[in-house]
Amino acid sequence: MNTTEAELAVKRVNARTRGTRRSLAVIGKETAAGYLFMAPSLVLFAVFLFYPLAKSVYLSMYLTDPRGRVAMFVGLDNFISLFRADAFWNSLLVTLKFTAFTVPTGLLAALLLAALTFGRLRGMRAFRFIFSLPVALSVSTSSVIWSMLYHPTTGTLNYFLSKLGIAPVQWLTDPAWALVSVSIMTIWMNSGFSYIVLLSGLQGIADDIFDSARIDGAGPFRSFVQILVPLVSPTLFFLCVISVMSAFQSFGQMNILTKGGPAGSTEVFVYSIYKEAFINYQFGTGSALALVLFAFILLLTLLQFRLGERKVHYH
Amino acid sequence: MTTLLPRPALLLLRRLMHYAILAICALAVIYPLVYTAFASFMTPDESAQYPPKLLPSHLYLGSFRTVLDLVPLQTFVLNSFVISAAVMLGQIITASMAAYAFVYVSFRGRAFWFAVFIATMMIPWEVTVIPNYLTVKAWGWLDTYQGMIVPFLASGFGVFLLRQFFLQLPRELHEAAKIDGCGHVRHFTGIVLPLSRPALASLGVYAFLNAWNMYLWPLLVTNSDTMRTVQIGISMLQFQEVTVWNLVLAGVTLVLLPSMLLLALGLKQLVGGLTAGAVKG
Structure with missing residues (x-):
């Protein structure tokens, strides 16, 4: 041997x-x-x-003139003044709220739609096409459409509410409602992508698993929670990571619908960066903000991997 | 329930409920789009009525004509098309080349560079937007096609997607090509690319839609009407002095048509294709 x-x-x-x-x-x-x-x-x-990326780090330690030229080294002052400003904490809070409003609801809705249309029932192709439609929409077209729907007097949403006997809502001008309205529109806009990805994930699962569950007498609710969700959990996890990232990076809908208002209630992180750098021409503090955003996204992603990977069921 | 109803009746009931829920969801998802389409066929008077009209009384095409006269929508569409097509082609070329290197070429540092490429997906675009704006401005690329195309020609996501696909191609083909004395360039263009058409198409559709829908970057780097993209043009419509609704929505309808068409043609590629490599490690 x-x-x-x-x-x-x-x-x-x-x-x-x-x-x-x-x-x-x-x-x-x-x-x-x-x-x-x-x-x-x-x-x-x-x-x-x-x-x-390197230049952002460099710029974040300088004051700049409106043409983007470096004027004075200030070290970490840009960051310190950021953390002292209420506006920074407000935009952080708004971004977190926006993420909490849009990600769980959006994923749940997409998962339900995917579960409802995944079988081989008659007419599913048409439904699949309809539920995928929002993927073809851009931030700007979606925002313009919804700005019409949200219009306080001529918008159809308030008209439907009045038919139901509910008082009209100031969708975009009431500080209590603006972020909710922007979130509803965002969930709608992103539902197409999540739906397509989840549908693809579901199609990788053999039909006979569901058939045998049905024969065992599992109702639709039980097979959804106990079979479908665990099986599709890798896809769901992937989508969750992607959606949190994109929620932290949203900008277009706020710029078009509310301009960050009213009273800063929809001023998300990227909107603050845009305002700081391209309206106030403070490239130094703008870069500092952008780096903080980067750190947050990195942290959240790592956190999700630490917590999520354990719960995900790979088969 | 099972005890009260015979099994076929229960199944029928369940199926009916299934369709009812689907119909309600479909209505909710599609309503904003149907509303947009209907409103663009309304006359200005109809669209200004209260209570709002839900259906146009007849197919009025005047809004489309007016909106085309008011804003150079054709130019916007053409600009967006040139940019998106160039970005799509560029990403397919750069990503397939890099993915080829990661799968078929064994060289030192391959694992390191692959990790670097994956890490690029973690850098949010907003972090680089300020320096990139300054770069593009310094090169005199503001208000040009290249300013909107070149920064987007490489894609870490694309490399990852194609790498996963290349890994699934039969290994024997590679061995056979090697024995035949087939060099990397011939192997790449003659065997790997033709076999990967489905994955290339997925990446293509994805890259095209993303470029077509870009908002922040074109907003920053364009300032003349001749270089505006569709997305910026559309949101400008809203702020024109003539905020006649149906005009704006007629513009939106015109802009939506190409992407809807692309979706109808490419939906099958997207489903499955996008997640082929992305989901399972």
Whole structure:
């Protein structure tokens, strides 16, 4: 036993050294090929991602003039003044609230729709197309459409409410309602993407699992909670991470619908960055804000991986 | 319930409820779009009525004509199309090349660079927007096509998606190509790319829609009507002095048509394709 193992090991080493000698030229060629194939992406990332990231760090420690030129080194003062400003904490709170309003509701709605349309019932193709439709919509078209629906006097939403005998709501101008309204519109806009991803995830699950559940007498509610949700949990987890990221990065709907108002009630993080950098031309503090946003997204994502991965059921 | 009703009746009832719920949900999802389409066929008088009219009395096409006269919507659409098509092509090329390197070329540092590429997905676009704006401005690229195309030509997501797909291609093909003395370039263009058409199409649809729907960047780097994209043009409509609703919504309808068409054609590619590699590690 021992001898054969030793012999084998010697053979293996010999083979390896012979192989190395023969393939040194090949290795060089492979490396060149590898870098050549990566080059286009790598150059673009370097110029438009890594350099800007480093420059953001640099800018965040300076005061700048309106043309973006560095005027004075201030160290961490930009960050300190940020953390002292109420506006910063307000936009953080608004962003967190916005995330809490949109992510769980949006995922639940998409999951329900996917569960309802995933079987082979008649007419499902039409329903699938309808539920996917919002994926083709952009932030700006969705916002313009909803600004019409939310219009206080001529909007149809208030008209329907009045038919139900409910007093009209000042959707976008009432500080108590504005963020809710923006969230409703965002859930609608994002539902298409989540729906498509969940539907794809569900189609990877064999039909017979549901058939056998049905034969076992599991009702629709039980098979949803006990079978479907665990099976689709990897997809759900992926979507949750993506949705939190995109909630933290939303900007367009606030810019079009409310301009961050009324009274800062919809001023999310990215809107603050935009205001600071491109309306007030404070690129230094704008960069500081952007870096704080980056840190938050990173932290939240790591946290989700720490907490979520354990609960996800990979099959 | 099971004891009260015979089994077929129970199934029928369940199915009916299923359809009823679906119908209500479908109505809620589609209502804003139907409303938009209907309102764009209304005459200005109809759209200003209270209580609001829900259906147009006849197919009035005047709003479309007026909105096309008021704003250069054709130019906006053309701009968006040029930008989105270029970004789509560029991302397919750069991403498939990099993905090829990560799957078929064995070189030192491959794992490291792959980790770097994955890490790019973690950097939010907003963090780089200020320096990128300054870069593009310094290069004199404000208000140009290249200013809106070049920063988006590479995609970490695209590389990841295609890598996962390439990994699923049969390994024997690669071995056979190697034995035939087929170089990397020929292997890439002759075998891997043609076999990956479904994945390339998924990435294409995704990249095109994303570029078509971009908002913040074009808002920052364009300032003339000739370079505006659809998305900025549409939100400008709302703030024009003539805020006649049906005009705005007629514009929205026109802008929505191409993306709806693309969705109808590419939905099958999107379902399944997008998550083929992304979900399971």
